[in-house]
Amino acid sequence: QSVLTQPPSVSAAPGQKVTISCSGSNSDIGDNYVSWYQQVPGTAPKLLIYDNSKRPSGIPDRFSGSKSGTSATLGITGLQPGDEADYYCGTWDSILSAGVFGAGTKVTVL
């Protein structure tokens, strides 16, 4: 059972927007930065967002992140077929002194 809670799946038509929530607690999201990863099945994860809302070079601005209190959100606008993947949130738990991930959200482009 994952420490961080994500919806199992979200879907939308091409060009539309989806948001993925990530809910935690005071000791993880509430006390640390959140990062987001995209994983196409069969491949290694890729960093999409770090420090809650920053994008690494090469990540399009269609991807955005935010954090409020003990929750974080990933937004994807202008949805494309290539965005179909699993998305994970991750952070540090200050009490466990361990990294934690959400269970992942599958994005489907209708």
Add this chain to the structure above:
Amino acid sequence: EVQLMESGGDLVQPGGSLRLSCVASGFTFGTSAMSWVRQGPGKGLEWVSGIISSGARTYYADSVKGRFSISRDNSKNTLYLQMNSLRAEDTAVYYCAKDRTTVTFDFWGQGTLVTVSS
């Protein structure tokens, strides 16, 4: 170009041991924290263990504490994961990842498969 190349994955019996290695290139390994993250078949990502750049501090998930040991050899640009008392639930692809900051992994290896089965 940053590259992380894991090796050492294998089929091992329950109770057995295995050592994974991850050779890094394309960045200053000796100044980077590193981690191991695993993914069981059909499952999500699970952080396993992390180590700071000097190797002086290590961290473990409760699920592997006391059984796994992370270490590094900065002279060889290599990260290790010694896995003992392996269980069926340890079956997973194990990824080596470079820490940009705490639990922010900006580069990942391709993964190595560990299967624990009799």
